[in-house]
Amino acid sequence: MTQRIRLSGVSKEFTVNGTKSMALDDINLTVNAGEIYGLIGRSGAGKSTLLRTINGLERPSSGKVFVDGVDIGALDANELRELRRRIGMVFQQFGLWNSRTVYGNIATPLKLAGWKSQAIRNRVAELLDFVGLGGKAFARPRQLSGGQKQRVGIARAIANNPSILLADEATSALDPQTTTEIVDLLRSVNDQLGITIVVVTHEMDVIGRLADRVSILSDGRVVETGDIHQILAQPNHPVSGALVGPYTRTALTEGEKSSLRNQFRGRRISVAVGQHLDDDPVISRLARQHHIDFTIIQGAVARVKDQPYGQLNLALLGDAADLDRFVTELADRVVVTEW
Template sequence: MIKLEHVSKTFKVGKNNIEALKDVSVEINKGEIFGVIGYSGAGKSTLIRCVNLLERPTAGKVFVDDVDILSLDKKGLQKLRRKIGMIFQGYNLLATANVYENVAIPLKLEGVPKNEIKARTEKYLEIVGLSDRSQAFPSQLSGGQKQRVAIARALAHEPEVLLSDEATSALDPNTTDSILELLLKVNKELGITIFLITHELNVIQRICDRVAVMEKGQIVETGSVVDIFARPKEAMTKQFVRGESRFSIPPKLLKDLLASGKLVNLTFLGESAKDPALATLAKRFDVLPSIIAGGIDQLKDQSIGNLLVHLKGEPEQIEAAVRFLKDERIIVEEVNG
């Protein structure tokens, strides 16, 4: 559906060259929700804007539906952009136009017939839940309602792809949840491929199928959301995942626990979450397991359980217990400090 091959983007700032993207390759499949996460300055916004050529890459190729969009002329690019809707953090609504007009005016400028404009505007305002606010002005709307208008405006062009540039970062948690539910609905019911960028881990958790992690203009890791959360490989990925979903231990307690046994983080996926592994471990080995902390991360289609466990006993018994846990398809990571 979308493929970026060896894309680089350099900006000239005074006498300096700033490399926003460095040899980035990524592929988004038709019908999926693909997320890119990274800290500010990682290059996320530049990357997503290369998909519809709001930013033209310095090097590399960009394909949409197997079409090399960098080879398109002005007319071809305009036609392509009708397939690609985009929503932004700042909504970009016309302050002097009401909700209905904000959705309808871009269609009018595109030359869509009048009766089709009415049908589409009403249809997509209903989908985003704002039919009863069609005559309200942006100043009369909440942040979440403004973003829903922006989503309706993007959908009214009936795109195949929806790009989301930090669309929830200015919203409170409850409103963010409602917008994410709306994006899931758009993806499932309309079959629209969604490519989003964010610095919010919960956005990736809630709705994405796959994710790429960006750092300093490069993609450092890509995979399914489950794999990235359960088995992060790169330092940046671990910093994101474990910075928000692992457990903080007071230094003195950590020192005491490490001195009296082994501290392990256990990750449970699928069937492994249903088995009483710790109870079996205590019976089978001369080891005393103590749960220090625990939690569950809810992903789009699956839950991941995490337990921080202290194992007390003789070293050989602890090692045997760890092997048993791994045999039970539990991901075991030793905590050293």
């Protein structure tokens, strides 16, 4: 796998009124070409500072940042400008120029990069189409909704065909429906254009729908890095647990279980739903085979990066021996807990 970004021992210290504080403390991480990498953490964790070290807007106090194998700390001003052309960035507050039209916003970075006017016109039309704003070229930012402004922000950020897009809380100012649309657009930027994306957010839901891999930041440190499915299934650090908890809270509490025990007598089980259920309808297959019935009494199944993730609670009905066989065989395939 090609490494697109690598941070090696990156620390950043700020001094405010003579007091020093560490915004980043020995960060090591690698982002591969073509992936969507999530950085999640609470406010003040250092997410924006980390993102800004990747395009050289923030210089580490120590450690190195490599983009496509090049140590960006060693670049001169011209080379740094060249690097920033290969790295687009989108922001929570969109960062549009309010006095310019949508067209002007998207055309500006192309002009700065020396594109010819006909090429700019073609490129802006193509970008507007890509982000779904075909008819809005001559609108002003104040005439657009938040979601439309972010589409302009994304079009502008990818105008120069960057290889990397940095998204700093790109959906945090948007309602849930608009967030979904922007999440989909970012996914197209990744799959259709092959742009590597680093997404910073405090919204686990956004990370769950976008990121392949995630680092969890707390007080300037990476406390955990891993595959999104692995972190959701088994967060190893209390900060990770606190972030993923509300998103994955599908388990029943003891109180809920005791009232459900009165309502559904007989055997009750929790079944962990994961990617293995995609190609084998194991619950219904075994139920049919062993002549048992079940009622779904509670559950939640989310799609995390295109795979199911969650838990179902079932009340089982059938003959005792059949139920035993059903539970045993099901437990060979998925995690089953009886309660």
